[in-house]
Amino acid sequence: MEAQLKVMLVSYSPEPEKTISAAARLCYSPADAEDILSKVGDNDQQDFLGKLTAVGHLSPVEHASFTFVVKAYPVLALISLSVIASHHTVNSHNGM
Numbered sequence: 001m002e003a004q005l006k007v008m009l010v011s012y013s014p015e016p017e018k019t020i021s022a023a024a025r026l027c028y029s030p031a032d033a034e035d036i037l038s039k040v041g042d043n044d045q046q047d048f049l050g051k052l053t054a055v056g057h058l059s060p061v062e063h064a065s066f067t068f069v070v071k072a073y074p075v076l077a078l079i080s081l082s083v084i085a086s087h088h089t090v091n092s093h094n095g096m
Contacts, residue, residue: 004073009066016064017045024052024060 013019022033022040025048029036052060068079 006071012066013064023063
């Protein structure tokens with residue numbers, strides 16, 4: 001029997017770059033969260049995230065997430081992944 005695969009996106013971080021950028025800036029800035037969130041703009045995120053990657057500070061990436069339901073007959077799994085898939089959670093059911 002050939003396996004059938006169906007994937008459905010259940011939820012996600014609507015602005016993952018902004019979420020990651022704000023989380024990282026909280027580590028380095030003396031400013032409070034409201035101040036940082038109000039100043040995180042579209043223009044500087046790519047450069048800032050590039051700097052984080054260059055220095056190996058990847059833990060803020062875990063603040064963005066995507067959750068999928070994956071059905072590969074006969075198994076059904078709920079999978080939550082961070083943006084870089086550094087960890088995942090799988091709950092599976094075989095229909096029994």
